[in-house]
Amino acid sequence: MHPDLARLRRLLRAACAEGGVPAYERARLVVAATLLAEPALDAGAKITLETSTTDGLLAVTLRLPYPVARSQRDWLPLLPDAGDGAGLTWHLPTTPARHPAPADDAEATREETLALIARADGLAQEQRELKHELAETNSGVLAMYVELEQRDEQLRRAHAVIFRELEDALRPPPPAVPSLELAVHYSPTDPDSPTGGDLYDWFVLPDGHLHITLVDAVGHGVTSTRHALTVTHAIRTLALEGHPFRDLVARTARTLATIEPDLMATVILARIDPATGDVTLASGSHPAPVHLTPGGDPRLLRSPVVGRGIGFPDPGTPELAHCVLAAGDTLLLYTDGLVESRKDFQEGQTRLLALARAHATLATADLPRELVTRMHDVVLHADDTVALAVHRIPGHGKRNP
Structure with missing residues (x-):
């Protein structure tokens, strides 16, 4: 994100917090200002922001170096007042309540x-x-x-x-990790409502290891999105608190059992050491990842004992799976929508292995999208799909003998 854009968003949120503006109205304002300011900042132009509170209204004015067409303004989630086109002003009702500005x-x-x-x-x-x-x-x-x-x-x-x-906002960009290339592709069931229950999270832990969470919440629409977001946030919090990796699925299930009793989700966790390529996997009722090696046969990384997901009986991961990403290797994580489009899970996994081998030399950035496109050539069962690739860059590690 452009640093000036991040500062603009902080200023807007601080003004809304001071005026007691509800989070929903604040979100619409931040989205509208972001859509207008980002192209100008990317082009190197300057913008200004002015805020004031009078007569129970928070006035926010964003000044751009060029006028904004009426047709473009009409598409904003929060419409500004009529103006000269280059200076756009919003008026939001304030309340006596004051809310602390978000920490980050x-x-x-x-x-x-x-x-x-x-x-x-x-x-x-x-x-x-x-x-x-x-x-x-x-x-x-x-x-x-x-x-x-x-x-x-x-x-x-x-x-x-x-x-x-x-x-x-729900699908974070890949973090920068030495020796690793990361890429992801998301395909929603309904392109007009891209908020299904397939979400992912990836971040670097204090010890330098990469943590990846991939969640597939049962259901569709905003309810499943809320459930998946709750799971990813809980796992991130527990992981950063230092809880053992093998306990994260079970501990998350126990934590959420009373908060979201109807929540059910499969989940797979990956913990990767960029220095050595060592990978540890914890799966809760989730499809097995694929380990792809240059010139070799891709293989499914199945745990000796398959764990159960959030909301399932006896949730947790009794056995972890391990592999080593040598230089040039790729790890592919995905949700079941990738392999169930023809209503045959086993046939889907067989096709996925064949396609992964055929496209092993494809650039990491293109691999997830290409696999989703080819796996969905025939769709008898539509479902949200996430495909996520982790590639170890040649020259940063040696293959174990």
Whole structure:
């Protein structure tokens, strides 16, 4: 992220916290300002931000070096007031309550993401209730139905913008790790609602090891997204607190059992030492990863005893799986949507191994997307899909004999 863009977001969040602006309205403001400011900052232009509070309203003005067309402003998740085009102003109601500004961008993004999800749940409930009222109405049905369709279209257009920002927030960019190349591709079941239950998280621990979490929450839509986000956040917190790797799945399940009793999710964890290429895997009811070597046959990394996921009976990982990524090797993690598009899991894994071998020389950045595209040539069962690749760069390690 451009440093000036990060500073802009911090200033907006601080102003909203001081004015008691709800997280949902703050999220819409931050998304709107980000969509406007990012192209200007990437082009090297200067922007200015002005905030003030009067008569119970927080006024936020963003000044750009060029005017913004009305058509572009209309697509923003929070519409600014009419203005000269280059200076855009938003007015948000304030409340007597004061909220501390989020500690960092990641915390703010999580808070705003959950607020957006809750708002989307509320909008969906409002829509269901309106449709129910229409079904019980004996007069004026046609006029109200037209109005509903218009509202649906407005909601779809507004959600499209929010969902694009939401998708970026939920799916973090790869961290920089010496000797490793990381890449990921996400394919939603419904392109118009890219918020399914397949989420991932990757970060570098204080000891330099790379940690990867891949979650597939049961269900679809914003509820499964909330469940998957809850799991990834819990695992990250426990991992950074230093809990043993083999206990993370079981401890996460126990932690969330009373908070989210209906949550069910498969999960796979990977812990990688960039210096040696040593990989340790903990799987909870999740498809086995693929170990791909240059010129060799790809193999599935199955644990001796398969563990169970979050919300399943006796969750945890009784046996860990291990491998070594030598220079040029690739580790492929994925959710079951990759291998179940033809409704045959075993056949899907066989096809995946064949395709992985055929594309072993493909650039890491292109490999996940290419595998998803070819595996989904025939889709009899649509499901969210994540494919994630970790490649050990040649020259940074030697293959064990």
